[in-house]
Amino acid sequence: MMDAKPEQELFAYERLVADLSALVESGTLRAGDRIPSVRKLSEQRGVSIPTVLQAYRLLEARRVIGARPKSGFYVLPRVRTHLVEPGETLSSLGDPGEIATGDLIMRVIEMVANPDLIPIGTALPDPDFLPTGALGRLLGRAARRQTRRSVASVAPSGTPELRREIAIRAREAGAAVTADDVVVTCGCAEALTLSLRALTRPGDTVAVESPAYFGALQVLEVLGLKALEIPTDPGTGLRVEVLADALARGGVAAVMVTPNVHNPLGCVMPDERKVELVRLLAASGVPAVEDDTYGELYFGSARPRSLQAFDKAGLVLSCGSFSKTLAPGFRVGWTIPGRYRERIIHFKLATTAATAIIPQLALADYLASGGYDRHLARLRQTFRSTTDRLSDEISKRFPEGTRISRPAGGFLLWVQLPNGTDTVGLQRRAIRRGLSVAPGPAFSASGLYSNYMRINAGYSWSERTRYALDVLADLLKEGAR
């Protein structure tokens, strides 16, 4: 086990963050105000430049400040209601347990798959934002040009063309990988399943974020694994210092983590935290599955680095998919499993044998064409705007005391409702009004977050969205408490 660093040293930059946040909260610093330069603050406070930089990056991740090129950092306009600490509900370490919320999660997942409901509870983007036409043409082209291969070929790791493109993008996130390291999967669900299966035996304990993506909790349940919930900061992600305590206790077989654009929190873990996390994994020999599904949907100025980018020990398996950025219907994802590749191929061969070829060929063509980066740039812009808009509209309608996450990417909002609100009850009543709702307890193995819900902001503002929010607001007023 590694030695825990003294708390002062570990969180020096966090005290700076607290002080600057207080200046913004109190109104001393206002939207548009320039904040002191890194050098100046370093001199003023007698702390190192890296410490100040770390603090500014965290404030940027939390969208309290924003950078303007060659001009420094400015205070951003405030959303009325801010989520600071969903950790209010889980602030310390409990005991590992089975997934007590399996039935609820199942109901949520089935609801997500029901196309008749308004998808306010799903995590699927508006199909209008996806390059449907181009992908359709590429599917047709692949069917024409590579007919025999599309029909007959079977390779468990995926087509070389697509593995190459995935490796290129993983390298852009900082990981030194090649096409041979990539295993193409039937969506990210299979990537997570294979990765966790490769690291665990039934009955093992996996440390998970709290809140966590319910699909990952569902994978744990299917594999017969226990979950140990680790408090997760809405600005910086998994609390590495609490995880360190958990690993020191022993009995944790693997860690499941979403460093980049967390679902549902929307936060990006600062690089410094990623370094700490990877050091902790190396010191304890515990592997981690990284869910990087939303990693390319960052709102910041650059692609956040993957956790795998910092991993020298081959302990991080990095998973992703094209379901959020290109084509949910293709069911194509991947895992980059490092030293666990052979085991992954083993389980893949036994459980699905291979991934359908034709969608792989169309995706590889699309990625190789160079249009993907332009598409992603547009998509990030779009989601930034739809999440801002939806956040405003929620603020206008939801009860006093509602707080909303400020995502650093993606298109999901995590909404805290007044104490006593029962979002599972809300879900039941919302379904009758034609809405899918993702209630907070589905994001916790032990059913925490009963007054939270996740809201899909991946659609344009429309009459349908307005109707959905109005219905939710009505139900909340009627007393879904």
Add this chain to the structure above:
Amino acid sequence: MMDAKPEQELFAYERLVADLSALVESGTLRAGDRIPSVRKLSEQRGVSIPTVLQAYRLLEARRVIGARPKSGFYVLPRVRTHLVEPGETLSSLGDPGEIATGDLIMRVIEMVANPDLIPIGTALPDPDFLPTGALGRLLGRAARRQTRRSVASVAPSGTPELRREIAIRAREAGAAVTADDVVVTCGCAEALTLSLRALTRPGDTVAVESPAYFGALQVLEVLGLKALEIPTDPGTGLRVEVLADALARGGVAAVMVTPNVHNPLGCVMPDERKVELVRLLAASGVPAVEDDTYGELYFGSARPRSLQAFDKAGLVLSCGSFSKTLAPGFRVGWTIPGRYRERIIHFKLATTAATAIIPQLALADYLASGGYDRHLARLRQTFRSTTDRLSDEISKRFPEGTRISRPAGGFLLWVQLPNGTDTVGLQRRAIRRGLSVAPGPAFSASGLYSNYMRINAGYSWSERTRYALDVLADLLKEGAR
């Protein structure tokens, strides 16, 4: 537990079979000879007409006799070497155990996925026999006409169009099912995985055929299940009376069975046996997963009925795929899970979420066009001819004492080599010569069948096949014993 029937009653028809087989073996009845009519033999032997019919059907399944329309039954030409009893290796019931051959199976599966090897050890048919062009055109058409749906839609159970076509075919096999009963999967591998997962918990015991399809054994291993090997007759399949003993002992959570065109034996279980098996399941309350992958590749005069067709208790989950008849690269299979549908959808959502849509759309179009039955008729004819040819060519080359199965469908031959032959050693040496080989022990959880191998007869006779058989014959002569 049900009462075991007296052996005399249960196997009356089998004594008739033994007597008639002896007449053929001794040369008293010869190829082309007409055998007594059902009525006449019934009178001669003082047994009922159904008993004689049962015996004739079994002899037909074993390809000792064949029916000519309106003309009765005739003795078929004999292959030099016949497999009568692979049960020689396993004649009684052992104890359940973990899959001891996991590493070997893994090597075999990896080898199967290696396109550089001559596929004499695979179970994939010659792509030239598949309607590649038509499917390619339908893929292109689906991409053009249903672009948005192909890219965006996600339904865990599959597209309604394809589920409808699968249900129609299942009804032709005698099962009273509708589109709503079908769950489309990522190939038969996922169908078996989901079905077994729905029926078991890690550590449970599953009764399996011996020999069994190694892919199914691999699924058991991945799910942490134990296998109990049940002797399986090369003519009539799983020995139901031995399974009855096993179920009477208790501790069996599920049965895994391939009643129609067994892999590797090629046998079809007579309907009477299927009835007995289903009765046994109902009496003991133990569910069964039926692998019907090769069910439409029968050589007999009619589609053999599925086990599910006889099941009134909803205890049979029937799995299949289009990988052997249409498109291995599409990775589309299905399970018809009866009362376990909800659990199957649950596990499907958690592990792969859904199956890629575009291959489903192309397959549904192909099936709805009505061309599938014509294609299957041709394909059965082709495989009957390629398996006969390969059987002859093996007879000419392989050592004295070699015996070869007489498949009642499909395109696989199960070959028994002289005692002492080590087919695992043979596999190692054959790979160096560019051949994939499926050694016998991969078909057994406990590594039985060391002097057996499965040979793929799903290709046209060619220089490549000749080379492969010559290499195998050389290696056998050199002493792979």
